[in-house]
Every structure is written in C-alpha cells, then in structure tokens.
Amino acid sequence: MALPEFKKVFAHEVPVIDLSVLQSGDPAAYRDIAHRIAEASHSIGFFYVVNHGMPASRIDAMFDVAKRFFALPLEEKMAIRLALSDKYRGYLPFKMMGADPSLKGNLHEAFQIHTELPPDHPAVLAGKPLHGANQWPASLPELKTEMLAYFRDMSVLSQTFLRMFAVGLDLPPDSFTRYFQSPMMQLRIMHYPPQEPTESGDHLGTRPHTDSGAFTFLAQDEVGGLEILSPAGDWITVPPLRGSFVINIGEMMKIWTDGMYAATPHRVINRYGLERYSMPFFATPDFDAVITPLLSNPDRDKAAEPPKFATSVAGDRPITCGEILTYLYGRIWPSTKVQRVDA
Ligand SMILES: O=C(O)CCC(=O)C(=O)O
Numbered sequence: 001m002a003l004p005e006f007k008k009v010f011a012h013e014v015p016v017i018d019l020s021v022l023q024s025g026d027p028a029a030y031r032d033i034a035h036r037i038a039e040a041s042h043s044i045g046f047f048y049v050v051n052h053g054m055p056a057s058r059i060d061a062m063f064d065v066a067k068r069f070f071a072l073p074l075e076e077k078m079a080i081r082l083a084l085s086d087k088y089r090g091y092l093p094f095k096m097m098g099a100d101p102s103l104k105g106n107l108h109e110a111f112q113i114h115t116e117l118p119p120d121h122p123a124v125l126a127g128k129p130l131h132g133a134n135q136w137p138a139s140l141p142e143l144k145t146e147m148l149a150y151f152r153d154m155s156v157l158s159q160t161f162l163r164m165f166a167v168g169l170d171l172p173p174d175s176f177t178r179y180f181q182s183p184m185m186q187l188r189i190m191h192y193p194p195q196e197p198t199e200s201g202d203h204l205g206t207r208p209h210t211d212s213g214a215f216t217f218l219a220q221d222e223v224g225g226l227e228i229l230s231p232a233g234d235w236i237t238v239p240p241l242r243g244s245f246v247i248n249i250g251e252m253m254k255i256w257t258d259g260m261y262a263a264t265p266h267r268v269i270n271r272y273g274l275e276r277y278s279m280p281f282f283a284t285p286d287f288d289a290v291i292t293p294l295l296s297n298p299d300r301d302k303a304a305e306p307p308k309f310a311t312s313v314a315g316d317r318p319i320t321c322g323e324i325l326t327y328l329y330g331r332i333w334p335s336t337k338v339q340r341v342d343a
C-alpha cells in the first residue's frame with residue numbers, strides 16, 4: 001500500500017484575500033472584503049489571508065522557538081505531556097491513539113495551550129472544566145513568552161475576523177463576537193517528520209478531520225502537506241504562502257450559520273522529504289456559548305450531506321461550546337482526564 005492519492009493544484013483554487021485595502025478605512029472596501037471572506041467560507045471553507053497585520057518576522061520567530069521546543073530531549077517533553085493535564089494542555093507525542101481503534105495515531109508531535117488562568121481565577125476556583133494553567137518546559141522559558149504574546153495578538157485579530165464573518169452574511173457585526181467574552185482559544189505548535197511514498201498510509205501526519213471551534217488561523221512553514229477535501233471530492237493541496245494565514249471554518253461556525261459556511265475536512269501528509277512545522281490557532285468561543293443556528297440557510301435542503309468524521313458535530317439541538325469540546329476531547333484523547341460536562 002502507498003500513501004493516499006491527492007491532486008496537486010495551484011494556490012488559486014483556494015482564494016487569497018489581501019487585507020491591505022482595509023487600511024484605507026473605506027466602508028465599501030470593508031464590506032467587499034467581508035463578502036469575499038463569506039463567499040470563500042461558503043464555497044470551500046478555506047482561504048488565505050495576506051497583509052493581515054501579523055508581521056512575517058513574528059510568525060518566523062514563533063517557528064524558531066517551536067523548533068527549539070521539539071528538539072528538546074523526549075523526557076523533557078514527556079514531563080509536560082497532555083495526559084498529565086486535566087485541562088487539555090501540554091505535549092502530545094507521536095502516534096498518540098484516540099478512543100476509536102480505527103483512528104490510527106497521527107504522525108506528528110504537538111504542544112498546545114489554552115488561555116493561561118491563575119489558580120485564584122473564579123472559573124478555576126469553581127472547577128470549571130478545561131480552565132486553568134498551561135504546562136511549560138522548564139528549560140525553554142522563551143516558549144512561554146513567545147507563545148503567550150502570539151496567543152494574545154491572535155485573540156485580538158480573531159475579533160476582526162469574527163466581525164467580517166458576520167458582516168459578510170449581512171448580520172450585525174457583533175453577532176459572533178458576543179460569544180467571545182472569555183473564549184476557549186487554543187494555540188498548537190506541530191512537527192511532522194517526512195513520510196516516504198512507500199509507507200502504508202496507516203498513519204497520516206494528521207488524519208482527516210474538521211476543526212471544532214469557530215475558525216482556525218493556520219501558519220505553515222515552507223514545506224507543505226496540508227490537503228483539503230474539495231467540493232468535488234478530491235483531496236487538494238494548500239501550498240505554503242509565506243507570511244499568510246490559511247483560515248478555515250470550524251464546526252461551531254458551521255452550526256451558527258446553518259451550513260452557509262462550510263467546515264471542510266482536511267488532513268496533513270508530509271510527502272516532501274523535509275521536517276515540517278505548523279501552528280494552528282483555534283478561535284473558539286466562550287465555554288458557555290450556545291451553539292445553535294443564528295440564521296436559516298435557504299439552500300439547506302439542496303446541500304449535499306457532508307462526509308462524517310470523528311470530529312463532526314450534528315448541531316441538531318442547542319449545545320454549548322463546553323459540551324462540544326469536552327465530548328470531542330474525550331473521544332479523541334480518552335487518556336486525558338478531561339471531564340465531559342454532559343456525562
Ligand atoms: O498542520 C496543519 O497544517 C494542520 C493541522 C490541523 O489541521 C489541526 O491541528 O487541526
């Protein structure tokens with residue numbers, strides 16, 4: 001057996017949206033960008049943004065510290081592994097297995113954080129699931145400094161996009177931001193070794209999935225490996241574009257928009273012979289945000305039923321962000337001690 005098939009495409013199949021026109025402050029330019037974002041979110045669920053305000057040098061600095069983290073001895077990384085946290089934070093080693101034995105482990109290692117909360121924060125004192133402190137490597141203090149600064153800036157940038165996602169559908173600008181008062185944002189750094197074409201394909205860099213939050217900003221290095229399931233049913237590549245973010249819609253935004261925005265399945269296969277690094281930032285709403293359609297999709301019945309993955313969420317009843325997260329985390333990473341809120 002060999003690695004799964006894919007189709008090579010040029011970047012133009014995934015729209016590139018240049019935000020530099022927003023600097024003019026012209027309301028018409030703003031609405032035009034918001035509508036282009038909405039169109040891309042509707043048709044393919046993925047787009048690139050350039051000139052988004054986060055300098056390429058900042059992203060490069062994050063990649064640099066991420067590489068230094070993954071180069072640490074395994075014992076140091078394992079000392080802060082995710083399985084030691086009941087808050088879904090820390091290091092994920094290669095080929096970590098989930099609850100479903102048909103889901104083979106991923107060929108990546110990762111490290112992830114959520115909002116850093118002190119022990120005397122009311123939500124932590126109240127024992128709210130997933131709220132608390134991150135685990136950090138003792139020997140690389142720069143990781144904490146860089147990641148928390150990037151996390152803060154990405155949280156601010158998320159608000160800009162949430163308003164555009166709303167305006168693009170002619171909804172009031174605060175339709176989504178009001179669910180982001182103390183949001184469950186998550187930042188992950190990832191490392192993928194190259195996969196030989198002759199490998200069985202049992203283990204993929206990241207197995208096919210949809211993202212669970214509202215939307216994701218992905219920074220990827222120059223190697224490539226991200227593939228998305230196109231509306232025509234082909235796996236197509238989303239090649240690196242320096243300084244860009246790849247933005248994609250997650251399950252919660254799909255539900256809010258009654259499927260007007262598509263939570264497109266994607267995977268990673270590092271076919272390119274080089275070590276690959278990536279950094280997704282998952283813009284995820286408040287734990288108690290109710291996820292239920294805010295509008296009615298006129299084409300709902302015409303739309304083809306999207307393929308189902310372990311990460312799919314039906315959205316057939318009002319559900320909170322916290323319920324979705326604890327359900328999915330428990331399903332994907334059962335070895336963690338995360339408590340399901342509806343259990
Ligand atoms: O590494 C990538 O390019 C994508 C990772 C991803 O899709 C995820 O972590 O949800």
Ligand SMILES: [Fe+2]
Pocket residue numbers: 209210211266
């Ligand atoms: Fe993803």
